[in-house]
Amino acid sequence: EAGVVQSPRYKIIEKKQPVAFWCNPISGHNTLYWYLQNLGQGPELLIRYENEEAVDDSQLPKDRFSAERLKGVDSTLKIQPAELGDSAVYLCASSLGVSEHSGNEQFFGPGTRLTVL
Amino acid sequence: GIQVEQSPPDLILQEGANSTLRCNFSDSVNNLQWFHQNPWGQLINLFYIPSGTKQNGRLSATTVATERYSLLYISSSQTTDSGVYFCSGGFKTIFGAGTRLFVKA
Numbered sequence: 001e002a003g004v005v006q007s008p009r010y011k012i013i014e015k016k017q018p019v020a021f022w023c024n025p026i027s028g029h030n031t032l033y034w035y036l037q038n039l040g041q042g043p044e045l046l047i048r049y050e051n052e053e054a055v056d057d058s059q060l061p062k063d064r065f066s067a068e069r070l071k072g073v074d075s076t077l078k079i080q081p082a083e084l085g086d087s088a089v090y091l092c093a094s095s096l097g098v099s100e101h102s103g104n105e106q107f108f109g110p111g112t113r114l115t116v117l
Numbered sequence: 118g119i120q121v122e123q124s125p126p127d128l129i130l131q132e133g134a135n136s137t138l139r140c141n142f143s144d145s146v147n148n149l150q151w152f153h154q155n156p157w158g159q160l161i162n163l164f165y166i167p168s169g170t171k172q173n174g175r176l177s178a179t180t181v182a183t184e185r186y187s188l189l190y191i192s193s194s195q196t197t198d199s200g201v202y203f204c205s206g207g208f209k210t211i212f213g214a215g216t217r218l219f220v221k222a
Contacts, residue, residue, distance in 0.1 A: 033210065041214060041215075042205070042212030042213055042214055042215055043160075043203075043205075043212050044212070045209055045210050048210075056208075056209065059209075089158060091160070104147075104148040104165075105148075105165035106150065106205075108160040108162075110158070110159055111158055111159075113158075
């Protein structure tokens with residue numbers, strides 16, 4: 001069974017440019033998560049989807065970040081315009097999402113390492 | 118929100134030694150996980166352990182949900198165990214700052 005797929009693996013852009021990251025979760029997983037991980041820290045949740053619905057986007061900086069999961073499968077995270085401080089690893093994870101009490105084990109993709117110059 | 122505290126922050130072991138990593142939560146969680154982040158940055162699932170004890174080879178974990186902590190045991194450590202160990206949990210999936218482990222040959 002394929003794991004969570006992310007692309008690109010690395011991205012280098014100039015500040016003020018737009019950038020997009022793509023994630024394909026494990027087949028059958030209803031819940032999808034986007035995280036940001038700064039160097040030397042643990043991942044921080046940006047947004048969580050249950051199927052197509054963003055059920056928690058409270059930590060997504062909405063002035064420049066946006067995300068979508070149109071058909072409830074793969075998802076795109078976009079930054080426009082990028083700032084120097086956005087340099088980080090962007091991680092995608094998925095889980096079955098059966099209920100509040102089961103199916104919540106998360107599986108992570110390899111991440112996209114973003115460098116903003 | 119929930120606070121997650123991991124200890125120790127850094128750990129250096131001689132190959133073959135045993136160790137215990139701890140994760141404390143400020144409130145109860147029902148989805149506690151342990152991960153190993155390898156040097157390439159991949160988060161590898163170790164245990165999904167909201168409560169009780171689980172074992173997988175040289176690794177085992179125990180979560181005492183009523184006291185809001187979890188322990189990860191590594192026995193007979195190997196150099197490939199090096200990396201960062203994270204615990205996470207809660208509705209907003211809060212991660213601890215991690216324990217950085219280096220196992221010397």
